[in-house]
Amino acid sequence: MFVKICGLREPATLAAAVQAGADAVGFVFAPGSPRTVDADTVRQLITAVPHSIETVGVFRGQPLDEVLLTATAAGVSTVQLHGGEPVAELDRVKSAGFGTIRALSLDEYLQQLERDPSGLRRHRLLLDAPVPGAGEPFDTSALHAQPPHGGWLLAGGLTPGNVRELLDALGGVGSAASPAGVDVSSGVESSRGQKDAALIEAFVAAARAL
């Protein structure tokens, strides 16, 4: 199970994520979040991240030029877009040399499945709650009938205590509707926006034990 820890802002909790064995670490560039960081801060932070770990810049509803400039200045390897951007924008991000994660709510995913199923296969999919970063799980039952293509990530209200239950609701690891990875932010915080090293460690351990 691929594990991404998102919304990191401080060296100590970033180090905790690396030490715990996270596969990816995320930095929020979307404005208005308690986790928002700037490109210079992230550039400094990721000097301590081994190259084997994916570094993800998270954006929401920002102009593409700003996304590319910020991701380049920060030095992240991957761009995650949350604003319902058209697939052509993700294509341009990929052409610029970044990995891509297309974050959609369940409703957005089901709409895209109707309108543009081939577009859904071009970028790694992340399914999240309607309000990203709010720590709210969403009802995944519709995915049994219409599971995403392989390699997708599940986010939305995951915690060390509920990650197994939420994966079991999708049929468990290896089932047709199961994600390839999990992504967490609120569930590894002691208070909103404040990451907690012990919770990060517990989350990675719980995900690895699935």
Ligand SMILES: O=C(O)c1ccccc1N[C@@H]1O[C@H](COP(=O)(O)O)[C@@H](O)[C@H]1O
């Ligand atoms: O974390 C935020 O504040 C945020 C803001 C804007 C876009 C995405 C954001 N976070 C993403 O939300 C999920 C995790 O959410 P949760 O808190 O665990 O429910 C993850 O994909 C973050 O990258």
